[in-house]
Amino acid sequence: MMLGGCGPRIDDRDIEFASLGEVKASLDSERVILIDARAREDYDAGHLPGAIWIGLDEVTQERSKDDPRLAGRRPLVYGDSPGDAAARAMVKKLMAAGYGSARLFAGGVAEWSVSNTLESD
Numbered sequence: 001m002m003l004g005g006c007g008p009r010i011d012d013r014d015i016e017f018a019s020l021g022e023v024k025a026s027l028d029s030e031r032v033i034l035i036d037a038r039a040r041e042d043y044d045a046g047h048l049p050g051a052i053w054i055g056l057d058e059v060t061q062e063r064s065k066d067d068p069r070l071a072g073r074r075p076l077v078y079g080d081s082p083g084d085a086a087a088r089a090m091v092k093k094l095m096a097a098g099y100g101s102a103r104l105f106a107g108g109v110a111e112w113s114v115s116n117t118l119e120s121d
Contacts, residue, residue, distance in 0.1 A: 010092040018076055018103045020111055023048070026076060033073040037090040038080060038109070046118030048078065048109070056086060059093040070099065078105040078112075 018026075026032035027049055034051035036043045043053040052069055075094050079087030087104060094102035105111075109118065 037087040075102040078108040081110040082106040
């Protein structure tokens with residue numbers, strides 16, 4: 001699948017993963033931005049501390065490079081669980097848009113909620 005038109009070919013084998021420990025360690029980092037790839041209503045009902053919501057359709061090469069929320073930060077994306085298609089798609093779109101350091105917290109909300117609480121806005 002080609003993402004972003006003439007962009008690079010990105011597939012699941014290109015995705016790098018982050019562990020729960022890495023996610024917890026990054027919570028206070030200015031260099032990492034947690035991105036919730038779930039539906040907006042799910043994000044509003046509860047999300048990882050400090051996470052932002054970005055719609056999948058908002059991630060394009062043109063729009064993402066000028067997004068101040070992403071400037072100089074490593075995107076760390078999560079969804080509901082390891083099989084979350086939206087989270088995988090978000091990571092691939094970010095990589096195609098020039099954020100090659102984007103990573104996936106595959107455990108997502110399911111792994112996080114085992115020992116932590118979610119924030120709601």
